[in-house]
Amino acid sequence: MTHDAKTEPAVLGAPHRTKRPRKPQIKAVKDEPNSIDMRLEIPDILDAFPFYVMLVDENHYILQANSAVRAQLGVAPEDIIGKYCPTVIHGRDKPIDACPLEEAAKTNQAVEQEIFDAVSGRWVRSAIYPTRGLTADGGRIFFHMISDITDRKQADEQLRTSREQLRALSLYLESVREEERTNLAREIHDELGSLLTGLKIDLSWLAKKTSREQELTLAKIKSMYELIDEAIQTVKRISTELRPGVLDDLGLSAAIEWAGQEFEKRTEIKLEFTSGPKDIILDGDRSTAIFRIFQEALTNIVRHANATKVRISLKQDGDRVILRIRDNGKGIDKKQLSDPKAFGLIGMRERAMSKGGDVKISGTPGGGTTIIVSIPLKNMENLNAEDTNCR
Ligand SMILES: Nc1ncnc2c1ncn2[C@@H]1O[C@H](COP(=O)(O)OP(=O)(O)OP(=O)(O)O)[C@@H](O)[C@H]1O
Numbered sequence: 001m002t003h004d005a006k007t008e009p010a011v012l013g014a015p016h017r018t019k020r021p022r023k024p025q026i027k028a029v030k031d032e033p034n035s036i037d038m039r040l041e042i043p044d045i046l047d048a049f050p051f052y053v054m055l056v057d058e059n060h061y062i063l064q065a066n067s068a069v070r071a072q073l074g075v076a077p078e079d080i081i082g083k084y085c086p087t088v089i090h091g092r093d094k095p096i097d098a099c100p101l102e103e104a105a106k107t108n109q110a111v112e113q114e115i116f117d118a119v120s121g122r123w124v125r126s127a128i129y130p131t132r133g134l135t136a137d138g139g140r141i142f143f144h145m146i147s148d149i150t151d152r153k154q155a156d157e158q159l160r161t162s163r164e165q166l167r168a169l170s171l172y173l174e175s176v177r178e179e180e181r182t183n184l185a186r187e188i189h190d191e192l193g194s195l196l197t198g199l200k201i202d203l204s205w206l207a208k209k210t211s212r213e214q215e216l217t218l219a220k221i222k223s224m225y226e227l228i229d230e231a232i233q234t235v236k237r238i239s240t241e242l243r244p245g246v247l248d249d250l251g252l253s254a255a256i257e258w259a260g261q262e263f264e265k266r267t268e269i270k271l272e273f274t275s276g277p278k279d280i281i282l283d284g285d286r287s288t289a290i291f292r293i294f295q296e297a298l299t300n301i302v303r304h305a306n307a308t309k310v311r312i313s314l315k316q317d318g319d320r321v322i323l324r325i326r327d328n329g330k331g332i333d334k335k336q337l338s339d340p341k342a343f344g345l346i347g348m349r350e351r352a353m354s355k356g357g358d359v360k361i362s363g364t365p366g367g368g369t370t371i372i373v374s375i376p377l378k379n380m381e382n383l384n385a386e387d388t389n390c391r
């Protein structure tokens with residue numbers, strides 16, 4: 001005898017077809033060596049679970065249920081045996097769309113799902129495992145476990161939300177920092193720079209007015225002149241380090257080339273740079289993100305790589321801009337890559353992610369480290385008139 005779920009829904013009170021007398025299921029043979037004298041019946045096994053479990057047939061009829069249904073469904077296990085499972089659990093006369101039994105019956109494989117039950121407003125983990133057992137009339141028997149995972153889901157959700165908030169906060173702080181650096185760089189450059197230039201002009205005036213006989217005064221003026229020149233260079237360096245003007249004036253490619261030359265001057269490491277095409281159009285935010293990733297990569301090379309050569313390429317590949325940085329140093333290892341405290345690397349990934357891109361970092365022991373940054377170019381339709389001066 002088989003049940004048709006569609007034509008025979010919710011057979012409340014129908015006699016149970018497969019309920020069998022409680023027979024010992026595991027019984028050791030007394031005289032065998034190492035045997036355990038154990039008598040265990042199916043209900044005993046099912047009752048060991050803290051959440052509710054059932055045996056069901058492929059037509060969704062309940063064959064056995066454990067005592068946990070009392071607490072979780074508010075019914076006695078013996079009252080639901082023989083009843084139609086979707087009715088008992090979901091109050092429906094047909095299986096819910098995500099019912100795992102449908103798939104398990106079709107494939108005869110285990111099916112595990114996390115389902116949101118709209119009626120109770122709770123999340124359940126519903127799993128079906130095919131058994132080798134058969135009902136008296138030859139139907140297949142499935143082991144069905146349902147556990148309430150609402151608390152875990154809510155905790156997951158809270159964790160996800162707080163991660164997103166942290167990410168948004170860190171990006172916000174980063175953008176504020178970038179804005180402050182830009183303003184500070186501009187002010188230092190413009191205000192201090194012009195004051196020092198003014199001072200230099202005044203000093204040349206003073207030098208012209210001083211007679212050649214006043215040698216000591218002239219020598220003092222000369223040394224002041226040199227100090228002011230030094231101060232002008234320092235102002236330039238500080239403001240450039242805060243925010244390289246070349247990034248805003250000439251674009252990403254020129255800024256990377258310039259930073260590379262500066263890097264070569266400061267270190268013993270040789271740098272090779274290739275780029276193309278010349279007119280990669282990127283908005284200011286994207287250029288800044290890539291440039292800051294590049295700076296972190298160079299800093300890491302100086303601090304950790306022990307490299308003698310760095311190859312850099314900046315290319316446009318379809319609708320993405322790709323920056324590759326490859327050094328010939330000792331090579332980053334897997335542990336360092338997944339270190340949760342590697343904030344430099346995390347920052348690189350976060351910056352790229354915030355622009356819809358990603359960063360791939362790989363290393364081979366003694367064979368160097370390669371960093372590939374891939375970021376989509378800004379949507380061309382978003383490139384309005386205001387954006388046309390962005391590079
Ligand atoms: N190019 C590289 N070659 C070899 N090892 C590297 C390279 N870049 C990074 N590493 C390793 O990965 C680790 C993590 O780098 P990350 O930039 O996150 O941190 P950091 O440079 O040590 O500190 P900071 O937070 O100041 O950046 C480094 O400590 C270093 O061991």
Ligand SMILES: [Mg+2]
Nearest residue numbers: 299300344345
């Ligand atoms: Mg670092």
